[in-house]
Amino acid sequence: MPKSSEERALSTTVQVDTIFQEIALFADLNSRSRRRLLAQCVPKSYPAGALVLEEGDTALGLFLIGSGEVEVFKTEDGQRVPLARLRAGDLLGEMALFDEAPRSASAEALKPTECLLLTRGGFHAALQEEPEILSRIVPRLVQRLRSTQDRLVELEAREEDEAEGIPPGAAPQRSAPSARKRSASDTATAFVQAQHALLVGGATGVAASARVFAGFLRAVAEEAELAEPEDLPTLARHLPQSLLAAGRRVLTEAERVPEQTLDRTLLELRRNRGRKG
Amino acid sequence: MRVQVEDTVTLEAPGELVYAVLADADRYRDWLPGVSATEILAQEGDITVVELRAAPGGGGNARGAALSVELIHSPPTALHFSQVDLYAGLGVTGRLKLAGDGATTTVHGRLTRRLPFFAWRRKARLRKFLAQGLEALAARAAQLASATEEAAIDAAGDPGETERRKILEVTRRPDGSTRVWYRGEVLR
Numbered sequence: 223m224p225k226s227s228e229e230r231a232l233s234t235t236v237q238v239d240t241i242f243q244e245i246a247l248f249a250d251l252n253s254r255s256r257r258r259l260l261a262q263c264v265p266k267s268y269p270a271g272a273l274v275l276e277e278g279d280t281a282l283g284l285f286l287i288g289s290g291e292v293e294v295f296k297t298e299d300g301q302r303v304p305l306a307r308l309r310a311g312d313l314l315g316e317m318a319l320f321d322e323a324p325r326s327a328s329a330e331a332l333k334p335t336e337c338l339l340l341t342r343g344g345f346h347a348a349l350q351e352e353p354e355i356l357s358r359i360v361p362r363l364v365q366r367l368r369s370t371q372d373r374l375v376e377l378e379a380r381e382e383d384e385a386e387g388i389p390p391g392a393a394p395q396r397s398a399p400s401a402r403k404r405s406a407s408d409t410a411t412a413f414v415q416a417q418h419a420l421l422v423g424g425a426t427g428v429a430a431s432a433r434v435f436a437g438f439l440r441a442v443a444e445e446a447e448l449a450e451p452e453d454l455p456t457l458a459r460h461l462p463q464s465l466l467a468a469g470r471r472v473l474t475e476a477e478r479v480p481e482q483t484l485d486r487t488l489l490e491l492r493r494n495r496g497r498k499g
Numbered sequence: 500m501r502v503q504v505e506d507t508v509t510l511e512a513p514g515e516l517v518y519a520v521l522a523d524a525d526r527y528r529d530w531l532p533g534v535s536a537t538e539i540l541a542q543e544g545d546i547t548v549v550e551l552r553a554a555p556g557g558g559g560n561a562r563g564a565a566l567s568v569e570l571i572h573s574p575p576t577a578l579h580f581s582q583v584d585l586y587a588g589l590g591v592t593g594r595l596k597l598a599g600d601g602a603t604t605t606v607h608g609r610l611t612r613r614l615p616f617f618a619w620r621r622k623a624r625l626r627k628f629l630a631q632g633l634e635a636l637a638a639r640a641a642q643l644a645s646a647t648e649e650a651a652i653d654a655a656g657d658p659g660e661t662e663r664r665k666i667l668e669v670t671r672r673p674d675g676s677t678r679v680w681y682r683g684e685v686l687r
Contacts, residue, residue: 264579275544282543282569325543341546343569345582347592384555395615 244311245286250358258352264345268331274314275329282319283341287311290335296327307332319345320363500614504626508633512644514599517606518575520639521595524549530639532631545572548583560613566590591625604640608633 242248251259263286268274274285274292285292287308294306294314305327308314314329319342349356408494510517520530524547528537535554539547547570567584576597582590593610610629614621 264573266571266573273544279543280541280546282541284545339546339571341569341571341583343548343581346583347581 233246242286245313247313247316247359247362250362250453251355254295255348255352255355255358258348258355259340259345260338262348263338263340264344266337266339268335268337270331270333270335272331272335273328274331274337275325275327277326277328278324281321281323281325282314283339283344284316284318285314285329286338286340287314288336288338290337291332292329292335294327294329500617500619501611502614502619502622502625503609503611504622504629505607505609506626506633508604508637510604510637510640511602512604512640513543513601514575514597515606516643517597517604517640519635520579520636520643521578522572522574524570527551530635532628532635540567545574546570549574593629606633606636630663 234405243252244261248256263281265288266285268290287310289310292308292312292314293304295302295304295310297303308329314337315325317323319340520526525537525539528534528551531551533553534551536552538552540550541548548567548568549565550565552565565584566582569581570584571579573579574643578595578597579593580595581592584590589610591610593608594605594627595609596606598605608629610625612621612625
């Protein structure tokens with residue numbers, strides 16, 4: 223017997239909910255939080271050959287692939303360099319939830335592809351209704367950043383060994399990364415915490431998120447041994463581009479906040495920005 | 500309390516034309532009631548974030564206010580939208596679904612908003628807003644569907660204003676029929 227449209231919709235919701243549970247980023251969410259996120263998702267279909275994302279575009283949302291296949295690729299010297307193939311249950315472009323940095327690669331549907339689009343706006347709306355979502359996603363993100371960082375450290379170490387002519391396996395034990403690398407890992411964690419603050423800023427007021435962002439700038443300045451923490455151009459060399467963009471957004475928003483509600487560092491940043499502008 | 504209102508309108512215009520009007524967020528100021536200015540804030544593929552500024556002389560709480568609205572296009576059949584400024588989550592979200600037979604298009608609109616229980620009267624306002632929006636869309640689509648060469652010249656205002664001419668251009672084919680361009684695309 224054919225299913226009614228309501229039954230089909232229900233079965234799709236259950237399937238998507240199961241997929242949500244299997245995605246590492248959302249694995250710690252409870253069913254209510256998953257429902258909130260699902261409510262913000264918009265179904266999208268792409269025929270084979272359609273471009274889902276384009277390298278360099280401003281990132282505004284993530285895609286959860288429901289069926290089909292998508293190839294992620296970069297274009298270097300006019301040549302297409304495939305990076306990954308994504309299938310049902312994979313996420314595409316999840317960092318878009320946290321910053322507006324340009325897409326680092328393009329993605330094309332290899333087969334007719336059905337996916338769910340969760341925009342940053344939709345994500346923020348879900349956060350407003352269910353702030354707990356953030357506290358369950360951020361540790362996962364930190365974990366991912368740490369493991370990426372560890373992989374990079376490992377790769378660098380291997381390259382150093384190769385350059386020194388040390389055969390694989392004969393390298394000295396590398397139980398602890400160097401101080402510089404450990405501090406880079408801490409910066410990555412602080413980066414996510416700062417992003418967290420920026421997101422919470424949407425819910426609790428921009429002054430609070432600007433304060434945390436200013437605190438993060440101070441921490442980076444200390445790490446980089448800068449005498450002038452408010453020297454944004456110098457800091458820029460030590461910050462990921464996306465975080466700077468996010469910071470600029472917060473500072474722009476903060477222009478509308480009365481001075482008495484801003485802390486000293488933020489005031490200095492604002493004045494410094496005014497002088498440079 | 501979540502309130503939801505729905506409405507449907509049938510337009511005497513092909514679906515592609517209606518969708519072209521909806522997709523052109525930068526021109527909402529030309530037909531959407533109460534909107535006096537628009538600015539595209541961000542765009543990626545089918546996602547557009549647009550700022551809609553209410554007319555300074557408008558009534559109610561919207562007077563002079565600006566709303567950031569995120570549009571998710573699924574051409575030519577659906578448009579999802581939601582308010583994404585500081586009031587995200589409390590703002591209006593909605594969806595327009597289009598279906599048609601080529602000559603006419605049925606647009607079904609649905610708006611949802613969270614309201615405090617004592618603000619139930621605002622549901623009537625939401626219903627009115629949806630009805631007025633669909634009515635305006637119908638008028639805009641009818642205007643474009645029935646466009647003539649003379650109407651195009653009127654819309655262009657100053658004939659030297661090429662940017663305006665790109666929005667609506669009507670040319671005569673050798674067989675006498677008219678070809679309508681809207682924002683650089685042939686609509687009929």
